Amino acid sequence: xxxxxxxxxxxxxxxxxxxxxxxxxxxxxxxxxxxxxxxxxxxxxxxxxxxxxxxxxxxxxxxxxxxxxxxxxxxxxxxxxxxxxxxxxxxxxxxxxxxxxxxxxxxxxxxxxxxxxxxxxxxxxxxxxxxxxxxxxxxxxxxxxxxxxxxxxxxxxxxxxxxxxxxxxxxxxxxxxxxxxxxxxxxxxxxxxxxxxxxxxxxxxxxxxxxxxxxxxxxxxxxxxxxxxxxxxxxxxxxxxxxxxxxxxxxxxxxxxxxxxxxxxxxxxxxxxxxxxxxxxxxxxxxxxxxxxxxxxxxxxxxxxxxxxxxxxxxxxxxxxxxxxxxxxxxxxxxxxxxxxxxxxxxxxxxxxxxxxxxxxxxxxxxxxx
Amino acid sequence: xxxxxxxxxxxxxxxxxxxxxxxxxxxxxxxxxxxxxxxxxxxxxxxxxxxxxxxxxxxxxxxxxxxxxxxxxxxxxxxxxxxxxxxxxxxxxxxxxxxxxxxxxxxxxxxxxxxxxxxxxxxxxxxxxxxxxxxxxxxxxxxxxxxxxxxxxxxxxxxxxxxxxxxxxxxxxxxxxxxxxxxxxxxxxxxxxxxxxxxxxxxxxxxxxxxxxxxxxxxxxxxxxx
Numbered sequence: 001x002x003x004x005x006x007x008x009x010x011x012x013x014x015x016x017x018x019x020x021x022x023x024x025x026x027x028x029x030x031x032x033x034x035x036x037x038x039x040x041x042x043x044x045x046x047x048x049x050x051x052x053x054x055x056x057x058x059x060x061x062x063x064x065x066x067x068x069x070x071x072x073x074x075x076x077x078x079x080x081x082x083x084x085x086x087x088x089x090x091x092x093x094x095x096x097x098x099x100x101x102x103x104x105x106x107x108x109x110x111x112x113x114x115x116x117x118x119x120x121x122x123x124x125x126x127x128x129x130x131x132x133x134x135x136x137x138x139x140x141x142x143x144x145x146x147x148x149x150x151x152x153x154x155x156x157x158x159x160x161x162x163x164x165x166x167x168x169x170x171x172x173x174x175x176x177x178x179x180x181x182x183x184x185x186x187x188x189x190x191x192x193x194x195x196x197x198x199x200x201x202x203x204x205x206x207x208x209x210x211x212x213x214x215x216x217x218x219x220x221x222x223x224x225x226x227x228x229x230x231x232x233x234x235x236x237x238x239x240x241x242x243x244x245x246x247x248x249x250x251x252x253x254x255x256x257x258x259x260x261x262x263x264x265x266x267x268x269x270x271x272x273x274x275x276x277x278x279x280x281x282x283x284x285x286x287x288x289x290x291x292x293x294x295x296x297x298x299x300x301x302x303x304x305x306x307x308x309x310x311x312x313x314x315x316x317x318x319x320x321x322x323x324x325x326x327x328x329x330x331x332x333x334x335x336x337x338x339x340x341x342x343x344x345x346x347x348x349x350x351x352x353x354x355x356x357x358x359x360x361x362x363x364x365x366x367x368x369x370x
Numbered sequence: 371x372x373x374x375x376x377x378x379x380x381x382x383x384x385x386x387x388x389x390x391x392x393x394x395x396x397x398x399x400x401x402x403x404x405x406x407x408x409x410x411x412x413x414x415x416x417x418x419x420x421x422x423x424x425x426x427x428x429x430x431x432x433x434x435x436x437x438x439x440x441x442x443x444x445x446x447x448x449x450x451x452x453x454x455x456x457x458x459x460x461x462x463x464x465x466x467x468x469x470x471x472x473x474x475x476x477x478x479x480x481x482x483x484x485x486x487x488x489x490x491x492x493x494x495x496x497x498x499x500x501x502x503x504x505x506x507x508x509x510x511x512x513x514x515x516x517x518x519x520x521x522x523x524x525x526x527x528x529x530x531x532x533x534x535x536x537x538x539x540x541x542x543x544x545x546x547x548x549x550x551x552x553x554x555x556x557x558x559x560x561x562x563x564x565x566x567x568x569x570x571x572x573x574x575x576x577x578x579x580x581x582x583x584x585x586x587x588x589x590x591x592x593x594x595x596x
Contacts, residue, residue, distance in 0.1 A: 009472065009476065273469055276480075279461050280461075280480045280481040281452070281484035282483075364431035365431075367430070367463070
């Protein structure tokens with residue numbers, strides 16, 4: 001395998017061409033890393049919103065998105081009154097507009113919601129939440145980008161609210177969100193007596209199956225899912241994940257075509273040289289491996305640079321106030337390995353035809369080639 | 371045929387080669403034997419078939435018919451061709467066919483890489499060959515930075531890297547001035563006489579052909595010994 005040292009020599013000799021290939025893969029890697037990290041981060045944040053101190057989520061059966069889910073007051077009471085249930089917190093999701101910010105996530109919650117007690121209160125306190133119907137409470141990031149502090153008035157949609165408190169939350173969605181007392185949110189969104197989802201904490205987790213069965217048997221319109229089950233079955237998460245991978249793979253296909261083009265040009269411009277290698281004793285397999293080796297090195301360079309670009313972009317997006325803290329990248333080992341694998345496969349696949357072409361070059365014919 | 375030389379390394383018998391589906395006949399049933407230590411010139415005008423015969427012997431091209439045996443191997447068989455190129459044959463071209471962006475040493479090393487030679491052994495051989503042809507001071511130079519004669523000497527070193535028994539030289543002096551051509555030819559003659567390598571030299575220059583042990587004239591696709 002000593003002949004593979006020529007891989008590095010060849011890449012060094014054709015720096016510009018190699019760099020173009022590296023750039024193609026690097027942009028694919030960066031795009032895929034950024035998209036997947038943002039999407040999985042967003043899914044993770046949303047999962048954490050739903051699963052705060054709970055075991056089960058109850059929501060409308062067959063709903064396409066939790067924003068459209070309706071759990072009625074009667075259904076909520078029935079859930080709350082189940083013997084297995086220790087706590088049941090109703091939550092209503094909505095999107096509101098605020099000055100210069102047409103879309104801000106709004107959470108309608110009760111004063112007993114555990115996230116209030118867990119928050120790091122920068123102004124006001126959890127004890128004040130829900131005491132006044134004309135008050136909203138803000139995540140720290142939301143207060144920052146909306147440029148308001150406790151006691152200020154804030155235009156939300158067509159109404160004006162007083163800011164009753166500000167608390168910091170580790171979850172990007174919540175930290176960039178507006179919290180309303182549940183009743184206020186129900187009135188504001190015109191969804192009286194309705195919640196989007198009920199987060200249920202059981203006395204004993206082993207009672208889960210019985211609880212789930214009882215809900216299904218007695219309430220045809222709602223469903224209870226374990227947090228893990230919910231993450232796996234929620235169609236919006238599936239769509240997001242699928243879209244992220246699809247967009248990422250498209251980016252890679254472009255990168256792969258770039259590598260194929262680069263390697264093909266590389267082979268065409270070196271036909272005579274490859275013929276010389278054959279004359280000097282290189283087998284067709286060795287010639288093919290040289291081309292694959294060059295493609296693999298281009299992919300490796302692309303992965304390293306792509307990761308550097310991707311991580312930088314994510315860091316900027318997490319830091320930039322324009323993103324309202326909604327970007328909370330989640331980079332997992334499977335995602336990193338998946339990207340590296342896709343990059344390598346794309347580059348090597350792009351080198352199949354050039355390598356095949358190179359390995360079939362006939363020395364006598366190629367040496368006449370001008 | 372010269373007497374007193376080594377064993378027959380190249381046997382060509384009734385070889386026919388044509389191009390364009392038989393419309394252009396290049397070699398019309400040629401036969402040739404070359405022994406170890408012989409310096410044989412294939413002398414003829416451009417297009418006479420000299421290079422084609424070298425290509426066939428070197429396994430770079432396949433004959434239409436006829437038999438060939440080189441170092442006991444059949445150059446028309448893929449497996450034998452690879453063995454021949456790796457272990458028994460060295461090739462020198464008119465345009466030297468060196469890789470331009472590489473250094474003299476890197477070019478010389480290529481046959482060693484093909485056979486997975488130990489880098490220390492390769493280095494030793496490079497130094498030995500470079501010294502023999504007066505290229506020791508040029509090893510780190512790039513090909514574009516050396517003269518035509520130095521390039522051809524580099525090509526000869528590359529051809530000799532794996533200790534071949536046969537050197538096929540296709541117009542090696544064709545692109546060189548008279549003095550440099552003489553130097554290169556001198557190297558080839560030394561290889562035959564001192565190293566007992568069979569050297570087959572395709573040339574159109576009579577003065578070089580006449581200095582070889584044997585002159586084989588190539589004309590109209592046929593060989594005749596002068």
